[in-house]
Amino acid sequence: MQILKNISLKNYNTFGIDVKASSFIEINAISDLKSVVDNQSDFFILSGGSNLLLTKNIEKLVIYLNIKGIEIVKQEDNDVFIKVNAGENWHEFVLWCIDRNFGGLENMSLIPGNVGTSPIQNIGAYGVELKDSMHELEALEIATGNLVTFSNESCSFGYRNSVFKNELKGKYIITSVTFKLTRETHILNSSYGAIQSELEKEKIKNPTIKDISNAVIAIRQSKLPDPKEIGNSGSFFKNPVILKHQFRQLQHKYPEVPHYITSDTEVKVPAGWLVEQCGFKGKRFGDAGVHKKQALVLVNYDNATGQEIFELSKRIQKTVFEKFEIQLEAEVNIL
Secondary structure, eight states: OEEEEEOOGGGGGOOOOOOOEEEEEEOOSSHHHHHHHOSSSSEEEEEEEEEEEEOOOOOOOEEEEOOOOEEEEEEEETEEEEETTSSBHHHHHHHHHHHHTTTTTTTTTTOOOOOOGGTTTTEETTTEEEEGGGEEEEEETTOOOOOOEEETTGGBBBBTTTTGGGTTTTEEEEEEEEEEEEESSSOOOOTTTTHHHHHHHTOSOOHHHHHHHHHHHHHHHSSSTTTTSSSEEEEEEEEOOOEHHHHHHHOOOOOTTOOESSSSSSSEEHHHHHHHHTTTOOOETTTTTEEOOOTTTEEEEEEEEHHHHHHHHHHHHHHHHHHHSSOOOOOOOEE
């Protein structure tokens, strides 16, 4: 292990923000992570950098978590349990599962980031969330250096939320995640979004998990920019969930508003639609902007600073609230 000084983090965050870390170390084993944590009182954990907006230099040790490894723990009946270390790329892991006909994650294909950060905000897409298939996870307790196992229930998962974003924030470092997936008889979810129409376009009547994955990839690639080509962090805002009486008022003024009923009392409204109605889709403000195909995605066209993108996000939130009286909440972590 070697601590490097004054390192640019431009290649370590999908927005491509060029800020500096005063100190930087790459970790490839849990034993090394324990050693560093035991000897450091102030540090910042960096993984895939896909759900992160850096607005300033980091004047502390940046620990780049790059622990790799995938292990089939056990198989029983129709279930398979797979333990994945934190540094594995999420999409590559999903494809690894599909190649082995392990079902449950196919709707979450092409989500950027690493496995270790996926439970923190309970990632999800096209009607499926991480909580639906996560069995348990292991995390290093920073105060003691002990590895602690968390069950699915103890993570208190919610919409893009978990215990690690709330009362346990900054107290644990997730080192591995174990998933419970299906081996043969899969429960396919093709009703959400445009998956069904994509399958019909390809003339697929009896889809496999690979067909679902390919459909999701095609949809995402048609709407979302590749971070390797243009800096972004995917969806910048959460889709707001509002009370039904508020939605009825909104629908009265905007009959075409898309929505998803989430309970007897609440309705989810696409944040991208709200942003687009406010005229931001495709707009550019210097090198910061809103993507031309998906208003939910803020982008770094070239050399935008994190602060410029953050200021654009605040401007969008203010405009949406003034127009709809709906407060957008950032999905991206802002530092």
